[in-house]
Amino acid sequence: MKRAQHFIGVAVAAAAVIGVTSLVGNDYYLRIIFMMCVYYLCAAGMNVLVGFAGQKSLGQAGLFAAGAYAVALLTTKTEISPWLALIAAAAISGVCGVLIALPSLRVKGPYLAMVTLAFGIVVEKLVGEWTEVFGGAQGIYGIRPITWNDQPLTSQQWVWFAVVLCALAHLLLRNLLQGRFGRALLSLQADEIASASVGVRVYRAKVIAFVVAAVTCGIAGALVAQQNQYINSDFITFHLSIFILLLVLFGGAGSMYGPLIGAVILTAVDAALARWPSAQHFLYGFLLLFALYVMPGGVAGVFRALFKERTETEAGEKSEEPPKTTRIGPAGEGELLAVEGVTKAYGGVKPAQNVSFRLQRGHIHALIGPNGAGKSTMINMLTGVVKPTSGSIRFLGQEIAGKPAHLICSMGMGRTFQNLRLFSDLSVLDNVMLGRHTRMRNGFFSSLMGLPVAGRQEAVTRGRALELLELVGLAHLAHQPAGSLPYGLQRRAELARALATEPQLLLLDEPAAGLNPHETAELGQQLLRIGRCGVSILMVEHHMDLVMSVSDHVIVLDYGIKIAEGKPAEVQCNPRVIEAYLGVDDEDDIEARETCPPSEGRRDAET
Structure with a gap:
């Protein structure tokens, strides 16, 4: 309405x-x-x-x-x-x-x-x-x-x-x-x-x-x-206090009309039982348990379920039109992120030890290493989820080590997670619109009063979110609950949400985890399209086929220590990388691999 x-x-x-x-x-x-x-x-x-x-x-x-x-x-x-x-x-x-x-x-x-x-x-x-x-x-x-x-x-x-x-x-x-x-x-x-x-x-x-x-x-x-x-x-x-809580839970928490329903019904019941206070208290307890266990959506939830209009759309349906290329980040060259001597210690355990590297604009970077190498910890430190013990992280020339996650996001760094963190009960469109939260200019009071600026910002955000959903091939599923999509499509929705933050640097924590080979190949093509949209990428990934096919620069960690970095072909033949992934029996094996050419077998290696 x-x-x-x-x-x-x-x-x-x-x-x-x-x-x-x-x-x-x-x-x-x-x-x-x-x-x-x-x-x-x-x-x-x-x-x-x-x-x-x-x-x-x-x-x-x-x-x-x-x-x-x-x-x-x-x-x-x-x-x-x-x-x-x-x-x-x-x-x-x-x-x-x-x-x-x-x-x-x-x-x-x-x-x-x-x-x-x-x-x-x-x-x-x-x-x-x-x-x-x-x-x-x-x-x-x-x-x-x-x-x-x-x-x-x-x-x-x-x-x-x-x-x-x-x-x-x-x-x-x-x-x-x-x-x-x-x-x-x-x-x-x-x-x-x-x-x-x-x-x-x-x-x-x-x-x-x-x-x-x-x-x-x-x-x-x-x-x-x-x-x-x-x-x-x-x-x-x-x-x-209990009665006020009951008003919300019985009427329907999260519904605009739930409080009204609860207030009308329960106030009438309260007045009818005014002569029997003990009966009032018993009824409050009974209705509270009833609302929690039998009607978790309250009375409003029951009506919503009865009259809700359902749109049946198959999750696997594809858009016939090719996705458009949408400018997201600024064009340019030069250094984007500089990590110097970063260490993270949990007591005696150090998932990151004096790690240093630099990321360039316009490149797709990969951060690889065996399980437990400290890759996700590094991503979390870069995005403010984890505070480094020591070291410097400079993004766009500003120190961000220890800054809160929302501030780092507003500076232009977006991310996805190793384990999906979609807002499952919200629609796919709302998830992506949430990504533009910091880019919207309507404040609390303009939103509360419904001023024109709030309406304009909402319209712009909605349009931008639909563009990004088209970019990842999910425009036809915009109004579906995000949690109802198949796993591979949820990965795309999380990617679109990260892109909605308008990042200059996009950090992907194992974006191909749980995807089949066909979906992984599609992801590689999507990453290349995103790169052409002006977004630099740093991804943590175990699928070496994906890493070697799309990356411009690879960084390798092992037990929290950087052991190699360079172009994919160089890193693939680095003896320390081979040792970290496959293990060696003696020094002759290391020397024998020092000049190895890139091979499909090694590209198939997974951590």
Whole structure:
């Protein structure tokens, strides 16, 4: 659905809800609808954190409290406008979100959930026992509500205001999530290393997700406090954190409409069981387990599976048109990368020992050696995944040793992995569009507000991604889930994603691993085409046929030490290389091979 059509649809839906509630005079029912809106705001932000970024949080009650008590203290202790107090409460909650996000740099998964749980418990104890400030069980009275024409909002007007806020939150989050930042957050959930390798600033993206969840939850807490004109510690419990998480999981994590479904259904159920608190808690636990094990996609996932339009395309289908040659990197000559005395030590184990080499523009370089020679470690050091113990790595004249992976990627170095690291649940097209993350110029706020620059950048990125998919012969599979493709085609998709980073130097870690001879031969032709597109290549490879047929320069490692480098024919006959690959019985065997001519037999040798 186009953005304008979606905006009209949301506006009509909000107007319909406002029209219906204008006919409702019962304050009890209006309160239920108001709480549906409050819980939707909590769930919508939580969906960004859990459903998109994959970060587990059990501390939302603490963020709810931050917004509620912020607006309570501001309106009772100062003369600030209630409207400004609401905005300030959102900002204070956002700061709390940053504080929760800080540990996410070091801990993941259940450990992160424990940290957020601890935050929620600390806040619960704080508001319950620091009675001088927060009032404890007695609470804070006299909270000034939002007014209109100098009159407090009526129950109906509170519902209308909450509905407008929910519609606005939905539109803003949709702008954010259906573009550059949404793809970045989904990549975190799939594979943080691969995400950093395509230029996503992993920690920054996590902080954004936590802040969005905190701001929406803080606004929800502030609304409750101002509508009640009262807040106490009974509102802030661990059960609230569980309920907010349940809203997302039951409705459908990762779906734009899952939080709405969860908020409507579970708020109605919560109201129906209000007289039986023990039954409420039992039902929450039951529904949480049910959502996790029976409906992992939530209610929205069930509907999506029922009504999803399926496009049947055979994975092995080939495009009849020859792939186009697309300019990717700049033309030119000269030195591109200089590695000087690089060493990596894991205690007494040294997969790289004082390694030095230089790569030239416009060449295809190969890094070979027996298993355990340190080839993948070298690739990881060049791309920032592993920090070298000592030595210098200069790319485009700048020192990059120890720099983060996303920064090295943005400088113009792309890579693939020995073991596939595609974002399997995303489409092939989205995978490749993620590769252009650092090349897009729309920031967080332009994406959030849906400004024209964000739309233009999205269109350019989509077009460029389709060009690269055509280059590798996958344009006809652009909308297929990347994980559904055969292994050989997944290799091509990962290659296209690496090319989307617009690298000047492309590092390929065993690109032919798992490919049959026909696919390996096609890969060789693709590498030659990529070289003509202005991209220099350094590949780690075991298939000597591929290495000898496409490489201009070969570097050989053995037990972390560079033992040879030069043209393929020279390296192939180097006695130290022969010894490393095949072993020798005595010195006569080495001398006998010193002047050996290139032979098909040796080209077939594999490490």
